[in-house]
Amino acid sequence: MALAPTRTTLDNGVVVLGKQTRTTPAVAINLAVRAGSYADPADAVGASWLLSRVIDRGTAAPTPRSADAVAEELDARGITLTTLVTRHLMSFVCTCLAEDFEPVLALLADIVTTPALPERELATRQAEVVTAIRQDEDNPAVRASEALMALLYPDGHPYGRPTKGTIPVVESLTRARIAALHAARFAPDQLSVAIVGDVEVARGRDAAARAFGAWRKPSPPPIPVPRVAPARERRRLVIPMMNKTQADIAYGFTTITRADPEYYAFWLMNNALGQYAIGGRLGDSIRERQGMAYYVSSSFDANVAEGPLAIRAGVSPANVDRAVASIDEELARLRREGLTAKELDESQRYLVGSMPRALETNGAIANFLQNAEFFGLGLDYDERLPDLLRRVTLDAANAAARRAVDPERATVVVAGPYSGTLR
Amino acid sequence: MTDAPAARRSANLDNGLKVLIQEEHTAPLASVWCWYKAGSKDEGPGLTGVSHWVEHMNFKGTTNIPRDQVKGIIEQFGGSWNGYTWIDQTTYLETATRDALDRMLFIESERMANCLYHPDDCESERTVIISELQGGENDPDQLLDQEVTATAFKAHPYGHPTIGWLSDLQTMTRDDLYGYYRRCYLPNNATLVIVGDVDTDAALRRVEHYFGGIPAGAAVPRLKTIEPEQTGERRVTIRKEGTTAYFKAAYHAPAVADPQFFPLLVLDAVLTGAKGLNLWSSFRVAPPQRSARLYRALVDRRLASSVSGSLLPTAQPFLYTVSVTAMDGVPLSTVEEVTLAELDRVAQSGITPAELAKAKAQLKARMVFDNDSVTNIAHQLGYFETVAAVDLFTSVPARIAAVTVEEVADAVRAVLRTSNRTLGWFAPDAIRR
Numbered sequence: 001m002a003l004a005p006t007r008t009t010l011d012n013g014v015v016v017l018g019k020q021t022r023t024t025p026a027v028a029i030n031l032a033v034r035a036g037s038y039a040d041p042a043d044a045v046g047a048s049w050l051l052s053r054v055i056d057r058g059t060a061a062p063t064p065r066s067a068d069a070v071a072e073e074l075d076a077r078g079i080t081l082t083t084l085v086t087r088h089l090m091s092f093v094c095t096c097l098a099e100d101f102e103p104v105l106a107l108l109a110d111i112v113t114t115p116a117l118p119e120r121e122l123a124t125r126q127a128e129v130v131t132a133i134r135q136d137e138d139n140p141a142v143r144a145s146e147a148l149m150a151l152l153y154p155d156g157h158p159y160g161r162p163t164k165g166t167i168p169v170v171e172s173l174t175r176a177r178i179a180a181l182h183a184a185r186f187a188p189d190q191l192s193v194a195i196v197g198d199v200e201v202a203r204g205r206d207a208a209a210r211a212f213g214a215w216r217k218p219s220p221p222p223i224p225v226p227r228v229a230p231a232r233e234r235r236r237l238v239i240p241m242m243n244k245t246q247a248d249i250a251y252g253f254t255t256i257t258r259a260d261p262e263y264y265a266f267w268l269m270n271n272a273l274g275q276y277a278i279g280g281r282l283g284d285s286i287r288e289r290q291g292m293a294y295y296v297s298s299s300f301d302a303n304v305a306e307g308p309l310a311i312r313a314g315v316s317p318a319n320v321d322r323a324v325a326s327i328d329e330e331l332a333r334l335r336r337e338g339l340t341a342k343e344l345d346e347s348q349r350y351l352v353g354s355m356p357r358a359l360e361t362n363g364a365i366a367n368f369l370q371n372a373e374f375f376g377l378g379l380d381y382d383e384r385l386p387d388l389l390r391r392v393t394l395d396a397a398n399a400a401a402r403r404a405v406d407p408e409r410a411t412v413v414v415a416g417p418y419s420g421t422l423r
Numbered sequence: 424m425t426d427a428p429a430a431r432r433s434a435n436l437d438n439g440l441k442v443l444i445q446e447e448h449t450a451p452l453a454s455v456w457c458w459y460k461a462g463s464k465d466e467g468p469g470l471t472g473v474s475h476w477v478e479h480m481n482f483k484g485t486t487n488i489p490r491d492q493v494k495g496i497i498e499q500f501g502g503s504w505n506g507y508t509w510i511d512q513t514t515y516l517e518t519a520t521r522d523a524l525d526r527m528l529f530i531e532s533e534r535m536a537n538c539l540y541h542p543d544d545c546e547s548e549r550t551v552i553i554s555e556l557q558g559g560e561n562d563p564d565q566l567l568d569q570e571v572t573a574t575a576f577k578a579h580p581y582g583h584p585t586i587g588w589l590s591d592l593q594t595m596t597r598d599d600l601y602g603y604y605r606r607c608y609l610p611n612n613a614t615l616v617i618v619g620d621v622d623t624d625a626a627l628r629r630v631e632h633y634f635g636g637i638p639a640g641a642a643v644p645r646l647k648t649i650e651p652e653q654t655g656e657r658r659v660t661i662r663k664e665g666t667t668a669y670f671k672a673a674y675h676a677p678a679v680a681d682p683q684f685f686p687l688l689v690l691d692a693v694l695t696g697a698k699g700l701n702l703w704s705s706f707r708v709a710p711p712q713r714s715a716r717l718y719r720a721l722v723d724r725r726l727a728s729s730v731s732g733s734l735l736p737t738a739q740p741f742l743y744t745v746s747v748t749a750m751d752g753v754p755l756s757t758v759e760e761v762t763l764a765e766l767d768r769v770a771q772s773g774i775t776p777a778e779l780a781k782a783k784a785q786l787k788a789r790m791v792f793d794n795d796s797v798t799n800i801a802h803q804l805g806y807f808e809t810v811a812a813v814d815l816f817t818s819v820p821a822r823i824a825a826v827t828v829e830e831v832a833d834a835v836r837a838v839l840r841t842s843n844r845t846l847g848w849f850a851p852d853a854i855r856r
Binding site for chain 2: 001021022023024025026067068070071072074075076077078079080082095096097123124127128130131132134135137138139140141241242243244245246276277278284287288289290291292293294295314315316346349350351352353354355356357360361362363416
């Protein structure tokens with residue numbers, strides 16, 4: 001059954017996406033602002049993250065609310081507001097009871113458009129972010145992943161920077177700096193509002209118009225996202241963390257943009273390589289046949305610029321070399337022999353067949369609509385997607401493998417109690 | 424998934440298999456869960472971790488599902504599968520399009536009766552599970568949780584970690600695993616749950632087709648140990664290289680069927696925000712907690728970067744645990760002092776009617792949010808039937824609505840006692856470079 005969502009643009013440029021469902025007497029609200037970590041100034045990496053921590057701690061005019069008042073409004077309704085920062089978006093996500101929908105949307109609008117950013121709250125959130133960075137410093141999986149991204153996206157590329165920033169920079173950020181970032185990047189034509197749940201579409205649209213219609217600001221200048229050149233040689237990095245028991249491997253490449261016509265071929269190739277069932281071919285080899293790891297999988301994240309394909313595994317330090325060699329072998333085999341027709345067919349059937357499950361909940365639908373909006377995929381994307389996947393040929397999937405995954409050009413990071421020399 | 428009371432059928436096959444079926448026609452999906460009363464509390468010395476290891480082995484081929492056909496067996500239907508083991512239960516699920524119902528029932532019937540336990544598979548899984556254990560040890564918070572739980576229980580098997588102790592994982596044999604499988608994986612020790620776009624009568628006939636021929640077995644022997652009352656405060660301090668300090672306070676707490684469970688659930692909402700009661704889904708979203716007492720006392724005052732409470736429905740008395748991550752640079756002694764002062768304050772003065780009303784509103788909303796998919800609904804039915812009775816789940820909203828300020832005060836006095844608690848510190852030493 002097609003989603004058939006609605007899409008309206010308010011006269012100030014805010015996009016409103018709607019879909020009525022009746023699964024629960026609840027509504028998922030997902031606000032996406034095109035102000036992700038890529039908007040961090042070069043000398044203020046982590047500023048977007050810190051803004052996301054403090055933006056919902058009080059609102060200014062027209063409805064001034066203290067941080068405590070915002071907390072009470074949310075808590076009294078059982079609502080957890082989650083603010084997320086990805087490379088390109090800052091998202092505000094929550095689920096509320098249908099009866100609370102209008103006041104909650106009005107509160108979210110004030111949070112997004114006129115945050116108070118109180119000094120005291122900023123200081124508290126800075127201390128929280130510093131603690132979180134310290135926790136990350138002691139987490140081999142995070143260290144390996146962040147180091148991989150920094151190597152794949154060097155020279156200050158926005159995809160290579162740590163989203164939370166670094167401790168000295170976070171501690172140096174002032175209220176003026178955070179407020180300036182909000183002023184510079186938050187504008188009506190950067191916002192899309194998805195409303196999915198037990199609320200009529202017209203009611204949702206009217207509420208969005210009341211909440212956001214009066215917001216007036218010019219469009220911010222675009223931020224160019226540099227293109228990324230693929231690695232020319234194999235690179236290795238070991239981050240010794242001798243106080244840990246297990247080592248984490250992050251092994252990856254840069255790939256293609258979301259707009260690349262080969263996107264669906266890459267998606268299917270990656271599914272067969274490192275996702276299907278328990279971790280695809282990699283899971284078969286490293287977990288099932290060799291018993292080396294509790295987790296191993298690959299992720300493919302095409303984006304505005306060329307996104308990463310990253311393989312991650314957690315292994316005993318004694319097995320690091322063997323696990324990396326096994327990844328190398330699987331990738332070499334994939335390039336050499338390609339997928340089988342059966343593998344491609346299985347991944348196609350799985351991805352097409354999983355759509356009803358992937359679009360079961362209000363929150364999942366709202367996220368799907370925001371993704372389609374961001375990449376300009378159209379309101380009928382859910383209807384077109386099955387054919388886009390089915391049309392991928394074996395040649396196309398195998399060409400994607402040859403283009404994307406070459407062990408000789410891999411970037412390999414190991415973090416943990418490992419003191420060997422990576423090949 | 425609507426306000427209307429759900430149509431749910433409960434049936435028992437002749438072999439003792441309990442079957443719960445609930446029709447939900449909101450999406451063309453069905454979720455099948457098979458639950459076993461076999462958790463880490465059913466493990467004796469030398470066999471800790473056997474329930475969880477057996478869970479892993481039960482994805483590795485059966486008499487009628489060759490090893491090489493396991494992969495993709497449900498993915499062909501766009502489905503997903505998984506399983507987990509905890510202190511009271513082991514459970515398996517598939518969620519897929521409704522036309523896969525027969526396939527899902529076939530898989531679960533095979534899992535119940537016909538798993539293979541090839542010695543090579545047992546060996547290769549040994550290292551996978553040890554890797555899982557070591558991955559957990561990398562997380563100081565998880566390590567502290569394990570040590571606090573083990574310290575809180577002197578006698579009851581809730582004290583050992585579900586993953587097991589390393590030496591048991593190194594020495595357990597294929598026969599240990601297979602023997603446990605044969606003892607526990609019986610229709611008369613299981614509950615099968617189906618929720619989704621199905622016809623109840625037709626689904627029940629298919630259940631009878633796949634499971635009716637599996638013979639019942641001897642009742643699973645249960646350990647009879649009751650944890651003796653704790654007579655004094657206990658402490659555990661882990662000193663290990665790290666960057667961040669963690670504090671936990673764990674109190675012995677009532678089982679889900681105890682009348683004091685729901686008043687304590689309200690108390691937890693007042694202290695740390697309401698979580699809901701779904702082990703599968705509730706904890707994926709943080710609780711609404713910014714106005715909660717411990718959040719205000721610790722996070723708003725920059726003493727902690729996070730605080731959480733955990734009271735989970737269990738068959739026998741388990742723990743109510745408050746967990747705190749110290750803000751960078753704040754001593755654990757300060758975190759402990761402020762946390763315990765807040766707990767003492769609520770023990771002495773109870774909660775206010777306004778706090779009670781807010782906690783109830785939060786819990787009501789969380790129950791709605793937790794029922795947003797056939798998978799989550801099916802989990803709750805099977806979970807409650809396994810740890811208590813499915814009827815208890817049906818009565819949860821009424822039980823929460825009926826909680827009074829006085830009942831909360833009574834529960835607090837019974838549970839939040841000094842002599843009933845175990846305090847844990849993860850005190851990081853500077854990392855040597």
